Amino acid sequence: MNxxxxxxxxxxxxxxxxxxxxxxxxxxxxGSVPFIEGELAATLGIAGGLNPIVAxxxxxxxxxxxxxxxxxxxxxxxxxxxxxxxxxxxASVGSASxxxxxxxxxxxxxxxGDDGWATDxxxxxxxxxxxxxxxxxGRWLIRFGVPGASILGxxxxxxxxxxxxxxxxxxxxxxxxxxxxxxxxxxxxxxxVAIWAALTFVVGV
Numbered sequence: 305m306n307x308x309x310x311x312x313x314x315x316x317x318x319x320x321x322x323x324x325x326x327x328x329x330x331x332x333x334x335g336s337v338p339f340i341e342g343e344l345a346a347t348l349g350i351a352g353g354l355n356p357i358v359a360x361x362x363x364x365x366x367x368x369x370x371x372x373x374x375x376x377x378x379x380x381x382x383x384x385x386x387x388x389x390x391x392x393x394x395a396s397v398g399s400a401s402x403x404x405x406x407x408x409x410x411x412x413x414x415x416x417g418d419d420g421w422a423t424d425x426x427x428x429x430x431x432x433x434x435x436x437x438x439x440x441x442g443r444w445l446i447r448f449g450v451p452g453a454s455i456l457g458x459x460x461x462x463x464x465x466x467x468x469x470x471x472x473x474x475x476x477x478x479x480x481x482x483x484x485x486x487x488x489x490x491x492x493x494x495x496x497v498a499i500w501a502a503l504t505f506v507v508g509v
Contacts (some may be wrong), residue, residue, distance in 0.1 A: 328349075335370075336369060341458065341489050341491075342488050346362075350500060359365050360492050371463050371488070375467050375480055379471075419507075441456075447456070454480075458491050467481075
């Protein structure tokens with residue numbers, strides 16, 4: 305028995321200790337974890353002896369449920385931030401107008417000026433570098449839009465991260481969920497078929 309067959313056999317023994325009814329839920333839980341997601345979760349399920357279709361469905365469901373929670377939480381957080389910012393801007397404009405009408409000209413002039421310290425401080429603050437995966441996803445988003453970036457996104461960063469980025473950027477929740485679901489189904493299906501074919505025709509399990 306080669307190492308691959310031994311690994312599959314050991315994993316099948318491990319999963320065999322769990323009741324068959326619980327096995328899909330384990331795969332579903334694995335699918336909800338970033339960097340494991342539907343693809344690797346389906347692979348673990350198949351390697352553990354679970355039916356490929358059941359493994360793929362459980363893995364995809366777990367992945368999508370986690371993405372759904374991320375989208376809902378990010379959307380609520382963005383709405384709260386936008387509302388708070390709007391309230392602050394409105395209050396600041398009203399306060400500034402009242403002070404400007406009552407204060408002398410010398411007090412309303414910008415004490416910092418174009419050559420002031422504030423500009424120097426802003427220029428000296430370095431921008432926070434983004435990861436290569438996020439940079440790649442950003443390029444795909446500009447070039448292909450939400451549909452293309454969602455489908456290609458798992459090649460760069462987890463779907464949980466891509467969905468949070470899209471919602472935080474103002475993309476409607478329904479549009480994000482639609483294309484994240486398409487991406488999850490697509491990649492989980494591709495991975496499941498590839499693993500099943502490899503185990504069946506190459507390894508002979």
